[in-house]
Amino acid sequence: MALIAILAGDGIGPEVTAEARRVLDALDLDLHFEEGLVGGVAYRATGHPLPAATLDLARRADAVLFGAVGDPSCDGLERALRPEQAILGLRKELGLFANLRPAMLFAGLEDASALRPEVAGAIDLVIVRELTGDVYFGDKGRRTGADGLREGYDLMRYDEAEVARIARVGFETARRRRSRLCSVDKANVLETSQLWRDVVIEISAEYPGVALSHMYVDNAAMQLVRNPGQFDVIVTGNLFGDILSDQASMCAGSIGMLPSASLDTGSKGMYEPIHGSAPDIAGQGRANPCAAILSAAMMLRHSLHLNDAADRIDGAVAAAIAGGARTGDLGGAMSTRAMGDAVLAKL
Structure with a gap:
């Protein structure tokens, strides 16, 4: 039992x-x-x-x-x-540490999506979001700056083991589906994201049958409403995953239709x-x-x-x-x- x-x-x-x-x-x-x-x-x-x-x-x-x-x-x-x-x-x-959020449009809900029916109908993806790192769990607090103004700060951080662990979940999920994994980051401006991208590329050697691509988070947000059918599995960090998964839910018709699993x-x-x-x-x-x-x-x-x-x-x-x-x-x-x-x- x-x-x-x-x-x-x-x-x-x-x-x-x-x-x-x-x-x-x-x-x-x-x-x-x-x-x-x-x-x-x-x-x-x-x-x-x-x-x-x-x-x-x-x-x-x-x-x-x-x-x-x-x-x-x-x-x-x-x-x-x-x-x-x-x-x-x-x-x-x-x-x-691993959050799986599938997003698909159920037949009959095409008109409930904010997207055109022919675009929304192509949605069938899973967002794999890391859950125990990033700014949500990094050092945070309030302080007074040198100019006397109040400041708030939240530290974005990942170590390579944390990235490798969630990357493997992403690759395994993609391997059970259509074998396409898109890693979403902001490596052009964030050092944390550059480490993320480097480690994901290293782990990809373990999964030669899965096609890996990379996308900056701002472009990923745009592509989710422009052409969501291009995505199979998205793997990303805690902050970006939080935002993108809610966006995907409205593309799929309603936030009331999307489940999630948080796994060890x-x-x-x-x-x-x-x-x-x-x-x-x-x-x-x-x-x-x-x-x-x-x-x-x-x-x-x-x-x-x-x-x-x-x-x-x-x-x-x-x-x-x-x-x-x-x-x-x-x-x-x-x-x-x-x-x-x-x-x-x-x-």
Whole structure:
């Protein structure tokens, strides 16, 4: 029996994870679920966004199904106590260094994309984002400069081992798909990116069957809206990956459709929709649960190696969308629960 930690979190997190749980229950798999507090709701209950009990649960679990964190009422807290620090803490403590974010346009959602249908229809890519380095984890702080003005600083840094590790994930992912890897950096102005590019080129010698290309991040952002079909797998750092993956989600129709997996060097992973807590619609039954449901499918595939069950979930979501199921973000009016029902009916 596999233990699944459900960390629903804030905002729409509880609503969308509930639908993912319903889908997993319908598959009648040998899974045991335990729930834990995380984010703003955890801070209000325990005084910390990532309580020791939640971290212990995440460590014991075979996989973590995560909702979302973020609560405007916590914006005034010191940074270490803000809800978003729970995600960074889980990544660090569980060694989750590789983030996989697939982006594809489901048939029937061509009009939901900001791109022309013929351009959007070609989207089928995976962004492999490094998660535990870069400016998010580098030295940071505030200081007063020589002229007396306040300064803020965040250090961008990677060492060669960190780059090699994520590069191999990128190459392995590309090898399982169409064998094309694009490494995104800013090597023309950033020394960190030059090291990144050098190491990726070195690792490419281990994967002669994968075609490697390089692209500056500003050009990559432009190409994602100009010709997204050119990409198979993109590997990039934490900051650039954060931005590009959200951009890719809107190219694919809605941020409510994209799942993600954050993986360690083995089979442990944390699986979450990329849409965030969306406090403006929380508790209203308006959230799209598809990204959470698809994240559950990624969990079955990557952590539990239940590929057939994962394929069933992916197929059910695609069939529901093709059949006209739409929440508000997709131009429809279905509730969160109704969209979950539509997926279950196809399952």
